[in-house]
Amino acid sequence: MHGNPIFEPARDLVRRLHCPHCWQGFAPSDALFVSEDPRLLGDPVAGADEPLRFLPSRFDLTGAAIDPEGARCTRLACPRCRQEFPRAMLEVPASIVSVVGAPGAGKSHLLASAAWSLRREGVRLGIEMTDAEPRLNARLHEAENLLFASADPQRSVRLAKTETAGGGGYRAVRLDGRDETVPVPFIFAVRSHGLQRAERLLVLYDNAGEHFMPGADDAMRPVTRHLGRSEGVVFVLDPTQDPGFRRAAGLPEGNAVTSRQDLVLAEMASRIRHHRGRRTDEACDVPLVIAMAKADLWAKAAGVSLHEEPYEGGGISAARLRAAHQACMALAQRGSPEFVAALRAAFGRVLMVPCSALGAAGEMDGVRPSQIEPHWAAAPFVAAFEWLPGGRLEGLQP
Ligand SMILES: Nc1nc2c(ncn2[C@@H]2O[C@H](COP(=O)(O)OP(=O)(O)OP(=O)(O)O)[C@@H](O)[C@H]2O)c(=O)[nH]1
Ligand SMILES: [Mg+2]
Ligand SMILES: [Zn+2]
Missing domain, CATH: 3.40.50 (Rossmann fold)
Structure with missing residues (x-):
């Protein structure tokens, strides 16, 4: 996640957060993104009707992740249960x-x-x-x-x-x-x-x-x-x-x-x-x-x-x-x-x-x-x- 403005020290991130659905603890940089391209429907954990969750390797200048089909993604999900959580959880205890x-x-x-x-x-x-x-x-x-x-x-x-x-x-x-x-x-x-x-x-x-x-x-x-x-x-x-x-x-x-x-x-x-x-x-x-x-x-x-x-x-x-x-x-x-x-x-x-x-x-x-x-x-x-x-x-x- 290096180089991504979302995770740069300029933002005051919490060191670890807990998923509000399954209470798994993880570091902000382990958060998954929720894909936005309609072709990426279906996630092995979240379910067949849910967009794919992914660990991104590409970001745009604003820090949004780019999904495998090229769409801009800003919604975050837990690495374990893959349920979405508010972005504010990265920054506020x-x-x-x-x-x-x-x-x-x-x-x-x-x-x-x-x-x-x-x-x-x-x-x-x-x-x-x-x-x-x-x-x-x-x-x-x-x-x-x-x-x-x-x-x-x-x-x-x-x-x-x-x-x-x-x-x-x-x-x-x-x-x-x-x-x-x-x-x-x-x-x-x-x-x-x-x-x-x-x-x-x-x-x-x-x-x-x-x-x-x-x-x-x-x-x-x-x-x-x-x-x-x-x-x-x-x-x-x-x-x-x-x-x-x-x-x-x-x-x-x-x-x-x-x-x-x-x-x-x-x-x-x-x-x-x-x-x-x-x-x-x-x-x-x-x-x-x-x-x-x-x-x-x-x-x-x-x-x-x-x-x-x-x-x-x-x-x-x-x-x-x-x-x-x-x-x-x-x-x-x-x-x-x-x-x-x-x-x-x-x-x-x-x-x-x-x-x-x-x-x-x-x-x-x-x-x-x-x-x-x-x-x-x-x-x-x-x-x-x-x-x-x-x-x-x-x-x-x-
Ligand atoms: N008189 C009165 N009745 C209330 C009040 N709040 C809730 N009720 C009644 O109590 C009943 C149950 O309320 P709920 O809020 O659904 O109760 P709950 O604890 O969420 O119940 P579960 O979802 O079954 O766990 C409803 O029929 C409401 O109309 C209140 O302030 N005054
Ligand atoms: Mg109730
Ligand atoms: Zn979870």
């Missing part, structure tokens, strides 16, 4: 924040709502966020558009459940003669407002809740293996799926879906330890944000106020977060002592953040965009990001 939670907990709605608010309210939230490569976040844009940019806000919309395979969320690749499934991440360029912190890339994953159930992550589908590398975790807890929480928050018992979210949390902790080679009795040192979702349904009864957003003076407020954390923790202790016990057994640093992606419960046919009014939707992600080293909440001990 990336932090993974894993999003975890039981099926139906509200992960996808929360991500869409948080992204929408982060894009528009950077000044107030203290974080500027943009797509690292818009094309690669298309699945998230669809969700945001459905909920927040609908042409007819009176017509009910429904965000589909995340698939467990296929769809836009996973890619099938052929590695060393066997089929493997890798997840598709959402990648953002993020900068803290007013702080001299360099830009970072934030890598998020929206798995189907089923993948966090015990036994659901295997060698052929390593779709939650980001847990081995993440610097922060947002665990989406749905209090309405827990009979004890429902009682503690004064919700009717009804025939609502229930799930053992303490077991999902314990399984997550065991994967974090396993992938990092830790002992089973060691506390996980990754900071954990518990996003207490669907707060529109339970916050009032639980004495948690979401009236004021947790931002002050152009950034997240540690004081407001702490107050909300204490109220949520009190509710959890009353409603689900088994969840609190699972939490204490596995994590040293935990922050509970109430939030509502929609601000309204939908009806049978979905939710009307005109009724959507998110509360604190971005807060769990802003908190997780600001809790990373160098962030506004770095020393936070809730």
